[in-house]
Amino acid sequence: MASRPNPHIEQEFDWLEHGFIPVTAAAFGVCGGLAALFFLQPIAGVPFFWWTVPWMLVLSTAAVYISQASRMTRGPESLGLALLAASALVSAWFASLSTPLVWTLPAMAPQAAPYVIVWVLSASSGVAAANVSKLEDFVGDQASSTLSWQQESAQYTLGFFAARLLALLLVAGIATGLAAAFGVSAHPGLSWSAAGLAFFGLILQSASYLQRLRIIWAIQELDVHELLARRWLQASIWVSALLTALILLLPANWLRIPWQAIGQWLSDRMQPGESLPPPAPPPTPAPESPAQDMLLEGDVHWLTALAYMLFFAAIIAIVVLPLLALVGFLVAYFLGEERAKLPALLQLPVAIYERLRSLWQRVQRSLGRAAGRAASVRSRVQDKPLHQPLGIAESAQSQELFQLFLRLRQEVHRQTSDIRPGTTPRQIGWRLARITPGSGQAVQVFLHHLHQARYSHHELTEAQRQEAHQLYEALMGALSTPETRGEEQ
Amino acid sequence: MTELQKHYQSIRENIGSVIIGKDRQVRLLLAALFSGGHVLLEDVPGVGKTMLARSLAASLGCSFNRVQCTPDLLPSDITGTSVYDQKEEEFVFHPGPVFAQILLVDEINRATPRTQSSLLECMAEAQVTVDGRTRKLPQPFFVMATQNPVEYEGTFPLPEAQLDRFFLKLSLGYPSADEENTILNALRGAHPIDALGACTDPDTVIQFQKALRDIHVSDVLRDYIVRLTQSTRGHSSVQLGASPRGSLALYRAAQALAGLAGRDYVEPDDVQEAAVPVLAHRLMLRPEQELRGATGQRVIEELLQQVAVDL
Numbered sequence: 001m002a003s004r005p006n007p008h009i010e011q012e013f014d015w016l017e018h019g020f021i022p023v024t025a026a027a028f029g030v031c032g033g034l035a036a037l038f039f040l041q042p043i044a045g046v047p048f049f050w051w052t053v054p055w056m057l058v059l060s061t062a063a064v065y066i067s068q069a070s071r072m073t074r075g076p077e078s079l080g081l082a083l084l085a086a087s088a089l090v091s092a093w094f095a096s097l098s099t100p101l102v103w104t105l106p107a108m109a110p111q112a113a114p115y116v117i118v119w120v121l122s123a124s125s126g127v128a129a130a131n132v133s134k135l136e137d138f139v140g141d142q143a144s145s146t147l148s149w150q151q152e153s154a155q156y157t158l159g160f161f162a163a164r165l166l167a168l169l170l171v172a173g174i175a176t177g178l179a180a181a182f183g184v185s186a187h188p189g190l191s192w193s194a195a196g197l198a199f200f201g202l203i204l205q206s207a208s209y210l211q212r213l214r215i216i217w218a219i220q221e222l223d224v225h226e227l228l229a230r231r232w233l234q235a236s237i238w239v240s241a242l243l244t245a246l247i248l249l250l251p252a253n254w255l256r257i258p259w260q261a262i263g264q265w266l267s268d269r270m271q272p273g274e275s276l277p278p279p280a281p282p283p284t285p286a287p288e289s290p291a292q293d294m295l296l297e298g299d300v301h302w303l304t305a306l307a308y309m310l311f312f313a314a315i316i317a318i319v320v321l322p323l324l325a326l327v328g329f330l331v332a333y334f335l336g337e338e339r340a341k342l343p344a345l346l347q348l349p350v351a352i353y354e355r356l357r358s359l360w361q362r363v364q365r366s367l368g369r370a371a372g373r374a375a376s377v378r379s380r381v382q383d384k385p386l387h388q389p390l391g392i393a394e395s396a397q398s399q400e401l402f403q404l405f406l407r408l409r410q411e412v413h414r415q416t417s418d419i420r421p422g423t424t425p426r427q428i429g430w431r432l433a434r435i436t437p438g439s440g441q442a443v444q445v446f447l448h449h450l451h452q453a454r455y456s457h458h459e460l461t462e463a464q465r466q467e468a469h470q471l472y473e474a475l476m477g478a479l480s481t482p483e484t485r486g487e488e489q
Numbered sequence: 490m491t492e493l494q495k496h497y498q499s500i501r502e503n504i505g506s507v508i509i510g511k512d513r514q515v516r517l518l519l520a521a522l523f524s525g526g527h528v529l530l531e532d533v534p535g536v537g538k539t540m541l542a543r544s545l546a547a548s549l550g551c552s553f554n555r556v557q558c559t560p561d562l563l564p565s566d567i568t569g570t571s572v573y574d575q576k577e578e579e580f581v582f583h584p585g586p587v588f589a590q591i592l593l594v595d596e597i598n599r600a601t602p603r604t605q606s607s608l609l610e611c612m613a614e615a616q617v618t619v620d621g622r623t624r625k626l627p628q629p630f631f632v633m634a635t636q637n638p639v640e641y642e643g644t645f646p647l648p649e650a651q652l653d654r655f656f657l658k659l660s661l662g663y664p665s666a667d668e669e670n671t672i673l674n675a676l677r678g679a680h681p682i683d684a685l686g687a688c689t690d691p692d693t694v695i696q697f698q699k700a701l702r703d704i705h706v707s708d709v710l711r712d713y714i715v716r717l718t719q720s721t722r723g724h725s726s727v728q729l730g731a732s733p734r735g736s737l738a739l740y741r742a743a744q745a746l747a748g749l750a751g752r753d754y755v756e757p758d759d760v761q762e763a764a765v766p767v768l769a770h771r772l773m774l775r776p777e778q779e780l781r782g783a784t785g786q787r788v789i790e791e792l793l794q795q796v797a798v799d800l
Contacts, residue, residue: 369795
């Protein structure tokens, strides 16, 4: 197998692990969540919205785009994503049908035709994308490709196609069985089976992912593929588990928020003894009213607003950014350019991803530091005097000078925000000298006395101790002058 | 301690006439020497690794030998071997190049693991066992090994046990433009190393090695060294952290740096200066983190920011 053409492969690994997988997992979450919403709509009495068709089309197309965003994971993964998106589509189709369900497709054909067309288109786009990517692999990487590799790709394609068909049969079978056995609406059965279908698709994806990476990196003897596949699997299990939990735990009428009961409860708390009169029963609609299954007006407003917000956010996050990332990736990959040298627009997704990642790392670090400080303070308060590690005895002189130094340090930190736990007294002294011009000599002498008191086995003389106090006063005075503050601001 | 500082200044100036602009590396090298440790120099060819070893040997008045490692180098080529003397009718031991006070092991990763491991006893215990008989090596005994970080074909990477035996790992790095100009100017005529004289002697070096052990390390800083070393064991990028040998080396290196600065006590900055050269090469990183560009140096630098100096 020839060496990889891209010299920046480590960067791509990074993007793959921290960019592609979380984004795809998020897309799974959105698809799954919407699918769950559509399953629950008939139960909650919400009518099917027609705009869910473009929604699903966007999501299924986006899933393919996202899959294409990484050269190393396209192919079988595209099919897997299309499978998931298609399952959501088909589920929406089932959910939109009026009860009772009739499992004779010819009878339902006129009603189901638009959904079938959409599903076929989305699935075909996944298959086409996968095949194109395989062809590119074969043509562009002749040295690493063989006929068996092409055959393997074909097997994958056929395998996933068969898996999709089997999964659909599974959906139909479970739903029909449940409906027949319990005499209930088939929607809960559909919810169950869709969750199982999503899970099945994700497991297949994990397996194919592992296989794909093993093929690519077989000669590299890296453990990375195992790690990535494991993470992929973890993400898929979490998404599926959340989806299943959502379907199982939410009550049938979860979209109907009991505003009146909440208002009553609040008024009871605010004005004890005076309760509002019991709410009037909601007007009973006429039996033939077209609004029979509609939400209350207030509920529809917030739900619609939320849906539109989600829609636009998803368009940007799932379609536009991955498209830009894909173009940037292709340019970087085929031209062998570093991402940093690409046009700014193409760097945008990676920049956003880097920003989010650095924010997350900062949050992690802050939490870690806070926990460490809390533990440190607790142990000091409980067991030992201030700033004294376990089992370490310190002289009074050392403690005294160190307390002075800590105050200086606190003030320097307040003005520079540039002191970390590992910053040494001498480094703090440099910062202090920098923000208080002309105090270099004083800082040096103070540090000398501090070091001698704290780190050496020499005792300070009384004259040195007094000098340290005077220098401390002078330095604190310099730190608190308006000029110093002004400079820092 | 002022005596040590005086000698240090003269050695530094002596070496500085041959190796231009590498004060920090020379200071760390001398810290390793005075601590009784050994140094691994990892750098590209042509930056002065061999010249540094030769100028150090010349400045200290120590005997100097060089071993050029190749895959067919045998352990006996380093330690020496017994040869039958027909005239005396007995086996006579012919000492190998390891019997020198300063030994330069050039391109150590080109030698086979068997040959590399023959250096273990020499470096750890300053003695050689050949034909069942143990022979002491001359004192001070200081090994400087070099390896090229960019060539991996036909090399045998040093095992962790061997890496841990190196007190410090240093890199000289390319000189700046000004320094390179100075080098070209200095090497117009005869090479300055030919005129390099000794400015101290091996006995003085041994005295300093003993004296440095008495440099005071406060309890606070001892605790800091321990916490710093322990933090390498829990770092997310690290598969295998620094060993207790690592914390001891950090302790000794901080003492030596304090001594070279003319102090009889260690400051936190001494510990921090020594941390990367002493600890970074002792870490075994997780493969996936290495792929992302993590290095031992970066891990230690990160920990130096995070681990509190003074609690």
